Amino acid sequence: AQKITQTQPGMFVQEKEAVTLDCTYDTSDPSYGLFWYKQPSSGEMIFLIYQGSYDQQNATEGRYSLNFQKARKSANLVISASQLGDSAMYFCAMREGGPETGRRALTFGSGTRLQVQP
Amino acid sequence: DTEVTQTPKHLVMGMTNKKSLKCEQHMGHRAMYWYKQKAKKPPELMFVYSYEKLSINESVPSRFSPECPNSSLLNLHLHALQPEDSALYLCASSPRGGPLREAFFGQGTRLTVV
Numbered sequence: 317a318q319k320i321t322q323t324q325p326g327m328f329v330q331e332k333e334a335v336t337l338d339c340t341y342d343t344s345d346p347s348y349g350l351f352w353y354k355q356p357s358s359g360e361m362i363f364l365i366y367q368g369s370y371d372q373q374n375a376t377e378g379r380y381s382l383n384f385q386k387a388r389k390s391a392n393l394v395i396s397a398s399q400l401g402d403s404a405m406y407f408c409a410m411r412e413g414g415p416e417t418g419r420r421a422l423t424f425g426s427g428t429r430l431q432v433q434p
Numbered sequence: 435d436t437e438v439t440q441t442p443k444h445l446v447m448g449m450t451n452k453k454s455l456k457c458e459q460h461m462g463h464r465a466m467y468w469y470k471q472k473a474k475k476p477p478e479l480m481f482v483y484s485y486e487k488l489s490i491n492e493s494v495p496s497r498f499s500p501e502c503p504n505s506s507l508l509n510l511h512l513h514a515l516q517p518e519d520s521a522l523y524l525c526a527s528s529p530r531g532g533p534l535r536e537a538f539f540g541q542g543t544r545l546t547v548v
Binding site: 351353358359360361363366407411420421422423424425426427 | 522539
């Protein structure tokens with residue numbers, strides 16, 4: 317079964333508008349972390365934002381915020397005031413807790429390609 | 435220093451060649467990872483090292499051989515690869531213990547097998 321699901325293969329947004337990228341997850345671990353990464357065409361994975369399963373407040377980092385709805389197991393990324401440079405692939409990822417190292421490796425969703433239009 | 439450095443950035447190799455990918459970090463992280471990413475796909479975990487010991491091998495073919503000579507360095511030795519092994523190879527590291535914080539990724543090595 318998919319642990320991370322991103323249902324939007326591609327999204328378009330007008331420059332300066334806000335956009336929401338969807339992510340749902342599945343885990344039975346009470347302790348886990350949720351991540352969003354941006355991957356431009358150059359290939360590097362750029363960390364954007366992190367949300368811990370025990371965090372009470374939604375994470376924010378500059379123009380990025382994470383809409384964390386634990387009961388619904390969703391962790392949507394909101395980008396405010398989109399810029400042309402935001403055009404890239406965006407991956408949602410999860411790391412499940414536990415004593416084994418392997419369970420600390422990231423599992424990625426299939427990604428959403430965001431295109432910002434002028 | 436909050437960087438993971440991967441070399442080379444690009445590599446073209448023949449199916450009979452032997453080559454190595456290198457990954458280095460100086461953040462004191464004791465968990466290091468190799469991921470493989472095919473075009474338009476998410477990264478897939480290959481190997482996990484914890485305290486310089488291989489802890490996870492995700493059923494990767496033996497033509498990929500990882501090595502962790504010290505806590506800062508991770509290598510991936512390549513031998514007799516196939517064209518379908520062409521991909522972006524990403525290295526990552528993360529701190530052991532503590533909160534489940536971010537993994538730091540290198541820029542990747544774009545490998546083409548001809």
